[in-house]
Amino acid sequence: MLEILQPGLETSIQDYPGRIGYWNQGFPPSGPMDSWSFRLANILVGNDPGAAGLECQFMGPTIKFRRDGVIAVCGADMSPKLDGQAVPLWESVTVKSGQTLALSFGKIGARAYLAVAGGIDTPPWLGSRSTFHKAGVGGMEGRAVKAGQVVPVAKGAGKPGRKVKAGCRPQFATDKRWSIEAVPGPNDDWIDEAGHKRFLESDWKLSSKSDRTGFRLEGPQWTFAEKAHTKAPEHGAEPSNIIDQGYPLGAINLAGQTPIILVNDGPSMGGFINPYTVPSAAFWKLGQSRPGDIYRFKAISVDEAQELSRKLNAMCGESSIA
Amino acid sequence: MIYREPKFLPGGDRYVLIEFGNEMNLELNFMAQGLATAIEQNRTKGVIETAPCFASMLVHYDPDAIGYADLKKEMMSLVGALGPSEDIELDSRLFYFPTVYLDPWTRECVRDYCEKIVKKEPDPEFIARLNGLKDAQQFVRVHSGTEYWVASLGFWPGLPFMMALDPRCVLTAPKYNPPRTWTPQGTVGMGGASTAIYPVATPGGYQIFARIPVPIWDTAQRFPQFENSICLFRPGDRVKFVPCSVEEFERVEAQVKEGTYVYNVVEYQRFSVRNYKKWTASLDKAERF
Numbered sequence: 001m002l003e004i005l006q007p008g009l010e011t012s013i014q015d016y017p018g019r020i021g022y023w024n025q026g027f028p029p030s031g032p033m034d035s036w037s038f039r040l041a042n043i044l045v046g047n048d049p050g051a052a053g054l055e056c057q058f059m060g061p062t063i064k065f066r067r068d069g070v071i072a073v074c075g076a077d078m079s080p081k082l083d084g085q086a087v088p089l090w091e092s093v094t095v096k097s098g099q100t101l102a103l104s105f106g107k108i109g110a111r112a113y114l115a116v117a118g119g120i121d122t123p124p125w126l127g128s129r130s131t132f133h134k135a136g137v138g139g140m141e142g143r144a145v146k147a148g149q150v151v152p153v154a155k156g157a158g159k160p161g162r163k164v165k166a167g168c169r170p171q172f173a174t175d176k177r178w179s180i181e182a183v184p185g186p187n188d189d190w191i192d193e194a195g196h197k198r199f200l201e202s203d204w205k206l207s208s209k210s211d212r213t214g215f216r217l218e219g220p221q222w223t224f225a226e227k228a229h230t231k232a233p234e235h236g237a238e239p240s241n242i243i244d245q246g247y248p249l250g251a252i253n254l255a256g257q258t259p260i261i262l263v264n265d266g267p268s269m270g271g272f273i274n275p276y277t278v279p280s281a282a283f284w285k286l287g288q289s290r291p292g293d294i295y296r297f298k299a300i301s302v303d304e305a306q307e308l309s310r311k312l313n314a315m316c317g318e319s320s321i322a
Numbered sequence: 323m324i325y326r327e328p329k330f331l332p333g334g335d336r337y338v339l340i341e342f343g344n345e346m347n348l349e350l351n352f353m354a355q356g357l358a359t360a361i362e363q364n365r366t367k368g369v370i371e372t373a374p375c376f377a378s379m380l381v382h383y384d385p386d387a388i389g390y391a392d393l394k395k396e397m398m399s400l401v402g403a404l405g406p407s408e409d410i411e412l413d414s415r416l417f418y419f420p421t422v423y424l425d426p427w428t429r430e431c432v433r434d435y436c437e438k439i440v441k442k443e444p445d446p447e448f449i450a451r452l453n454g455l456k457d458a459q460q461f462v463r464v465h466s467g468t469e470y471w472v473a474s475l476g477f478w479p480g481l482p483f484m485m486a487l488d489p490r491c492v493l494t495a496p497k498y499n500p501p502r503t504w505t506p507q508g509t510v511g512m513g514g515a516s517t518a519i520y521p522v523a524t525p526g527g528y529q530i531f532a533r534i535p536v537p538i539w540d541t542a543q544r545f546p547q548f549e550n551s552i553c554l555f556r557p558g559d560r561v562k563f564v565p566c567s568v569e570e571f572e573r574v575e576a577q578v579k580e581g582t583y584v585y586n587v588v589e590y591q592r593f594s595v596r597n598y599k600k601w602t603a604s605l606d607k608a609e610r611f
Contacts, residue, residue: 023373023382024358025553026479135479135522137541186331186339209503213525234346234515237452237496243346244483244516246373246380246476248333255527256499268373269476269483271497271513271527277334305335306385 001066002054002116002151008061008103012131013120013139013151014038016050019128023268029249030130030138030264033212033287034111036170037075039316041115044072044092045158049316051119052129054145056112058290060103061145063114065095070117070158074169076109076288090164092117109172109288118156132265134213168320172288181282182252182297183305187242187273195223199276200297204259208291212265214253215286217295221257228273236271244271250278261286279305281312324350328401330394335385336370340397341378346485346515348595350377351473352407355557360400368393374557375474375483376516407595414558414593416469418586419519419534421563422571423462427506428530435502442498445529449495449512455610461531462565467491467611470517472559480521480539480553484561487598489607497527508534510563519561532563535575536583547585558593 004011016038018031032038032055039049054061060078072092073080080087080103087093087101095101103112122129122140131139140149184196191199198220207216228239235241240254247253251262251274261278263286276297278286289295300308324343331339342353354374361369361381368388373380383393424446432445442448446458455461468488475482486492497513502525505511509520511528518528521539537545538554547554555561577583 021371022479023371023380024475025551026476026481134524135541142541183332183334186333186337186341232345233494234492235344236494236514238499240499241497241514243344243376243378243514244474244476245341245375245378246339248337248339248380248382250334255497255501258500267477269375269474271516274333277332277337279335281335302332302335302390306390309335309385 001153003064003066004061004145004147004149004151005064005100006062007145007147008056009059010057010144011061012055012133012144013052013122013129014055014131015052015129018130018264019126019132019138022126023246026268027126028132028265028268030128030132032111032113033264034075034113034170034284036284036312036316037111038113040090040164040169040320041072041074041113042119043316043318043321044074044090044162044164045070045115045117046156047115047117047119047158051115052122053116053120054114056103056114058110059105060112062100062102064100065097066150067097067153069095069153069156070160071095071101072115073103074113074115074164076106076112076172078103078106078112080112090169092158092160092162094160108174110290111287116153116156117158118154121152121154134265163322165320165322168315170284170288173293176293178285178289178293178295180278180285180295180297181300181305181308182276182278183302184276184299186248186277188275190225190228190239190242190273191275192223192225198223200299204295204297206289206291206293206295210291212263214266215261215263217259217261219259222254240272242271242273244269247274248277250280250283252276252278279309281305281308330397332390333380336382338381338383338390338393339378340381343377346376348471348598349407351471351485352410352595353401353404354379354474356404356407357397357400360404364400366396366400373474373476375476376485408599410595411592412558414560414591416560416562416588416591418562418564419536420566420570420574421466421510421532421534422568423466423532423565424458425533426568427533428509431502431504431506431509431530439500439503446531449493449529449531452495453493460610461493463611464491464493466563466565470561472555472557472561474557475553475555477518478521478524480555481518482538482555482559482561484517485515486517487560489602489605490609490611495529498529501525501527505530506533508536510534533571534563535571535578536585537578544581545583545585547587560593
């Protein structure tokens with residue numbers, strides 16, 4: 001059991017892959033933004049890689065343990081301290097009942113993940129424990145955790161001293177610049193050649209108006225192909241308007257002139273075009289970037305995106321642990 | 323138009339959008355919903371879930387279980403086996419909603435948008451002008467003069483994407499640029515030729531002009547209509563907006579709060595595509611109410 005002393009900026013219960021199977025009713029998957037770090041944390045403490053843990057955003061929580069156990073902190077470096085002693089990241093450690101874990105501001109990266117042996121044991125909602133804040137479902141009472149709440153943890157037996165091997169964990173940008181893969185489509189033919197060139201050759205700044213539903217980007221104006229101007233009126237008159245359609249998770253959704261990357265709590269459908277889609281293997285970079293960071297997009301094919309995903313998933317296993 | 327062959331448009335490593343055409347009509351919606359049902363019945367290997375909409379369907383698949391080329395082949399064979407939509411007859415519930423058109427709440431929301439984001443013409447007047455209607459009053463008559471077809475759910479849990487069934491009431495409008503950061507719960511809006519109801523206060527891109535007091539999603543499942551799902555609608559339902567006063571809205575709102583509200587829903591009708599097409603063919607589509 002975890003007693004929340006201070007909640008941090010936005011600390012929520014998430015599991016992986018989250019609430020899957022309800023996209024046709026409009027429910028997003030939720031789940032950890034950086035599922036690579038999240039899964040490694042679970043594997044370190046002997047859990048199923050998808051077991052529920054805590055996602056700590058920008059500034060982490062202070063937590064008192066009410067039972068002996070094993071934990072691991074992965075992802076952003078929030079200088080975790082156990083009763084004042086520094087806790088190593090990417091490694092499983094023992095905690096005693098009554099000890100306090102304090103995370104502070106993230107120095108590198110944006111989201112830290114705390115896994116507890118046994119996994120968090122809140123009641124699942126539509127098959128998942130993930131918190132979907134905006135709709136108030138999942139997690140603890142549907143929201144980020146609050147001071148005074150006691151988070152239940154299932155019984156588990158983890159081992160301390162297990163470490164993630166070098167080269168098996170994500171490396172976060174330290175210069176605020178990220179290279180993000182993007183697969184053209186589904187609506188890439190709505191953008192003209194100059195528009196594609198501009199997208200791939202420009203810096204895109206992550207706006208502070210970003211959250212778990214969407215990452216807004218600031219950059220140059222878009223230009224459109226002929227079909228965006230000559231379409232039937234039921235699409236809507238603006239060039240970025242299309243007859244409402246299903247949105248892939250990771251879609252770079254062009255709302256008017258503002259590109260918004262649709263992330264874990266994002267909408268399932270809507271009437272704006274998606275010229276590119278960020279593949280699943282690049283999501284950890286989104287999860288670890290902060291407002292003001294700069295993205296450069298790199299076009300890759302579907303095959304390449306699937307290959308990257310396979311490589312990443314292969315690293316989310318026991319073979320990455322020493 | 324309806325394409326001779328559906329288009330397969332990739333969405334990253336795990337999604338493909340199957341587009342059947344580039345307009346809005348019932349036939350395209352039946353193709354999208356029909357393919358989703360066929361995939362479910364067929365239990366196509368590697369397909370995790372689908373999201374059918376007006377003229378397209380999104381597939382979420384597991385690339386380790388099925389490759390892009392094989393998925394396309396599987397989908398083409400299921401599309402080929404779909405029967406003609408002419409023959410479709412299905413049970414269709416009809417929901418009546420008390421609706422305040424030109425209401426104070428969406429006016430306030432648009433005013434706030436103009437003040438904080440960008441100035442724009444008030445939405446009802448804007449839609450009226452774009453569609454060659456006399457004024458906002460005629461817009462209300464036209465918009466409330468038809469039943470709406472629930473083509474799909476999405477964007478937000480339980481939000482219905484709907485199309486006007488009476489061709490004399492089809493209106494179109496552009497979406498907001500940039501989108502709003504908030505919209506009142508229960509707002510009725512339209513974008514393109516689609517009408518939607520916002521289940522909760524969310525951001526949004528549709529033009530907005532009316533509001534209903536009746537919940538369309540309910541995590542507490544307080545009303546019998548939510549017994550099997552926290553979302554009120556399913557595809558194939560119909561909706562009729564009944565214009566009402568602010569006083570009537572507030573009366574219903576109070577009943578909803580108390581838990582005494584009774585949903586006004588008709589459940590005995592079947593929708594026949596053949597009859598519907600026969601009827602629309604007999605209409606003068608240039609007529610307006």
